Amino acid sequence: MIRLEQDGGLWIVTIDRPDKANSLTPEMLEELARIAETAQEAQALILTGTGKVFSAGADLEAARAGLATSPLWERLSGAIARLPGLTVAALNGTLAGGAMGMALACDLRISVPTAKVFYPVMKLGFLPQPSDPGRLAALIGPARAKLILMAGQKITAQEAHAFGLIDRIVEPDALMATARELVADTCAADPQVARAIGALCVS
Template identity: 65%
Template sequence: MIGRISQKGLTILTLERSDKANALTAGMLEALTAHLDEVAAGSDRAVILTGAGKVFSAGADLDEARAGLAVSPLWERLSARMAAMPCLTIAALNGTLAGGAFGMVLACDLRIAVPQASFFYPVMRLGFLPQPSDPRRLTALIGPSRAKIILMAGQKVPADQALDWGLLDRIVAPEVLMAEAERLAEGALAASPEHVAGIKALC
């Protein structure tokens, strides 16, 4: 349920469970982490993370969440792996981002989305705590009050507001989403892996 395309220093990872709004299972989290481990050990200079269909991810698969996935360390392991990638990481959000899927996206270097995307993290309503690093990364991007609007007030944030807040870096038409993500990767792809890692470390 994770598609992978690798070519010329670029890896594209795609959530491929569109019939379930790309809801994440334990197996998908493990597969994503394993793919990122392989990329980090190689010479790729950029990774693009996206989803199939019209929703990026609805978060955790509800059946697995009730069975314990909601409090699994797999989420933190994935977001930590994404944050530690030596290459440029780009989230190309083809639709709404919800719940636990926030973690890996917040850990990316850049975030672009289609105009129809919205952002919500309904942990207050569902009775779960967010993953430990998510509030910290969210607050670093948009500030504590806006983070609380999402995490505590449970508000859905539309793409234009997310851009204004700094949660997104760019809004892109659906038909050119992946082309724009690849365009953003061009600078890194023209450099050596060491150069990419060095500039990322300085940032």
């Protein structure tokens, strides 16, 4: 249900459980974290999904069993944030719940026009994962972060783009080609130079 494709220095990770809105089980989350932790030598990493939803977050049954508050979410987003290569979340559809963390940890986010973004943890009685609010507020500001986390708003791709949460809106048939185009220069560059530039861009 997690597919990894390696093309030279480019790693493409696909969440492949479209019949369940790409919701994540503990095993899938563990696999995603393991891949992110072993991708230190990758020059670029693209995260995407199959179907019309990028990920609905935790699988419902797994969430009831404790996955919603698992440290695996933070382990995954932390591993992605530490990657020295360029990371892109290619959102093939809606981004919801705990899955927000892995997208926020990426350097760039592109999305199809029909995607929505929401994170209903407060309604469900949970706190967001520790790093998510800070990363969200750094991208869109504290008021808009509260719009999503506390006002419970579902944000359209167009609103998310205007906020700065999504960097580019792309038609579905061009999503992966655009993601590959965005990482092409990094993959072709001297890895040490690319990593040094990435480090300079961190405030």
